Amino acid sequence: MDDDKGIRDLVRIQLEEAGYQVLQAADAMEALAMMDEEAPDLAIVDVMMPGMDGFALTEELKSFRDLPVLLLTARGSLEDKERGFRAGSDDYVVKPFEPKELLFRVEAILRRYGKEAGSVVTVGPLQIDRGSYEVHCANRTLLLPLKEFELLAILASRPNVVFEREFLLERVWGLDYEGDDRTLSVHIKRIRDRLETLTDQVEIVTVRGVGYKLEEVR
Missing domain, CATH: 1.10.10.10 (Winged helix-like DNA-binding domain superfamily/Winged helix DNA-binding domain)
Structure with a gap:
């Protein structure tokens, strides 16, 4: 979930090439509406989005599904990271990022939840x-x-x-x-x-x- 289409496409391509199925949403409301129809194994959430920000969306996702969340953001201060983890995120990746590192972190989260890439x-x-x-x-x-x-x-x-x-x-x-x-x-x-x-x-x-x-x- 990211309001920057370029970032969404980059993440989608990297994940699809690694064998994952990817759903995209431009903002928190679209993402929450999608949850009524889909059951993803993990959410990658941007912090800076219009309307509900990534911290609030993470809390929402954790409150009703305990969905694994990886925050992806340009805000890399210690205070922002603390706020992200307190909201319930499982990991925090700061832009710009290496696509391969993002894949490593996705795999690590899925392993912790027993959802490792056994596809x-x-x-x-x-x-x-x-x-x-x-x-x-x-x-x-x-x-x-x-x-x-x-x-x-x-x-x-x-x-x-x-x-x-x-x-x-x-x-x-x-x-x-x-x-x-x-x-x-x-x-x-x-x-x-x-x-x-x-x-x-x-x-x-x-x-x-x-x-x-x-x-x-x-």
């Missing part, structure tokens, strides 16, 4: 379980090394969407990665080889000069 992403006959780090196909189970699993899970989060090489390197190896980007090519080849043992209905496609996408073979 299963399905592409064709493949089921990619983020909770167990397993890939299932029919009655077979494949265990991948962590980096390979993370790459496959990112590609599967948005089938048929091309992910740039730089984005994949940043997401899987981190912003400070200084190695050769051929590492990514090697890992993609290994994933392809493993998938071939499971199914011929899903493949990783190279988009020359850009990156990779996962798509169903029809």
